[in-house]
Amino acid sequence: MNDAQTLAVEVKAIEQVTPLIKHFTLAAVDGGDLPAFSGGSHIIVVMRGASRVHRNPYSLLSSPRQLSHYEIGVRRMEESRGGSHFMHDAVQVGSSLEIAHPVNLFGLDKIARKHILIAGGVGITPFVAQLEDLHGGSVPYELHYSVRSPEHAAFLDTLRSREGDRVHMYYDSEGHSIDFEGLLSHQPLGTHVYVCGPAGLISRVTNTAKSCGWPNSHIHWEQFSAPPVGDAFEVFLARSRLTVHVPPDRSLMESIEAAGVEVPYLCRGGVCGFCQTRVLELDGELEHNDHFLSDADKAKGKSIMPCVSRAHGKRLVLDL
Numbered sequence: 001m002n003d004a005q006t007l008a009v010e011v012k013a014i015e016q017v018t019p020l021i022k023h024f025t026l027a028a029v030d031g032g033d034l035p036a037f038s039g040g041s042h043i044i045v046v047m048r049g050a051s052r053v054h055r056n057p058y059s060l061l062s063s064p065r066q067l068s069h070y071e072i073g074v075r076r077m078e079e080s081r082g083g084s085h086f087m088h089d090a091v092q093v094g095s096s097l098e099i100a101h102p103v104n105l106f107g108l109d110k111i112a113r114k115h116i117l118i119a120g121g122v123g124i125t126p127f128v129a130q131l132e133d134l135h136g137g138s139v140p141y142e143l144h145y146s147v148r149s150p151e152h153a154a155f156l157d158t159l160r161s162r163e164g165d166r167v168h169m170y171y172d173s174e175g176h177s178i179d180f181e182g183l184l185s186h187q188p189l190g191t192h193v194y195v196c197g198p199a200g201l202i203s204r205v206t207n208t209a210k211s212c213g214w215p216n217s218h219i220h221w222e223q224f225s226a227p228p229v230g231d232a233f234e235v236f237l238a239r240s241r242l243t244v245h246v247p248p249d250r251s252l253m254e255s256i257e258a259a260g261v262e263v264p265y266l267c268r269g270g271v272c273g274f275c276q277t278r279v280l281e282l283d284g285e286l287e288h289n290d291h292f293l294s295d296a297d298k299a300k301g302k303s304i305m306p307c308v309s310r311a312h313g314k315r316l317v318l319d320l
């Protein structure tokens with residue numbers, strides 16, 4: 001994926017659905033249908049500001065059966081490098097944006113005997129579309145949705161009216177918490193669990209499922225990492241013969257793109273592995289922030305995922 005493959009869309013509606021989340025409706029500028037997708041898919045939204053370009057992944061929450069528009073939910077991130085603030089503050093109804101074609105890295109298992117969906121906060125967004133796929137089918141499913149307080153429960157009215165008592169709510173403010181062990185220890189064979197939300201929730205679910213004997217293939221999670229800020233450093237791109245400065249508030253991938261060199265991507269969140277790049281020389285240390293490379297591969301220092309990872313030290317040479 002690169003910017004040559006993006007689609008032009010117009011913002012048709014914006015709704016503030018919680019104190020932190022805005023709901024955007026996007027439609028093709030030419031008025032035609034948008035590409036088909038399945039529940040769990042995300043798009044990359046390209047935001048061209050005055051001084052920099054932001055490209056952020058957002059899950060699609062509209063119905064996969066309705067392709068006249070896409071809907072996304074964007075949480076304003078306190079530690080944002082600019083993308084979520086751009087969506088909240090600069091984007092208006094009528095604004096033009098570019099989006100990449102949908103990609104699904106968090107699909108429902110097609111032969112599962114039951115689905116358990118666990119969401120924390122804005123992690124509800126991929127499940128809204130997945131529930132559309134599940135609704136009316138013969139495979140049982142349930143949603144467990146945890147938020148800090150009732151006013152932060154985005155899309156709850158829609159989910160409740162459609163899904164009824166399949167929706168189980170947990171409010172931190174009221175002392176509710178999910179009984180992970182109780183939930184995951186007595187499920188029928190062939191059940192799959194899916195979790196999306198904060199890192200702590202994902203590790204609680206995945207660790208509990210593993211300790212209850214669930215096979216890895218039945219545990220699904222999605223967490224796009226936001227590239228962290230860090231020290232500035234320089235990278236030499238061997239094939240392009242370019243030295244690129246990476247400032248503290250830009251990712252390695254953004255800095256390389258700003259220098260005019262394309263890096264392939266699907267998620268820009270350290271999950272898909274598409275941007276994996278060979279490290280040719282390193283005098284210093286790599287700061288791996290991805291969820292793709294194994295611990296052994298990270299220790300070898302021969303590859304980096306430039307969408308989320310950085311480097312410290314005197315010299316980094318990449319095969320780009």
Ligand code: FES
Binds near residue numbers: 264272290305308
């Ligand atoms: S683009 Fe997916 S891991 Fe970097």
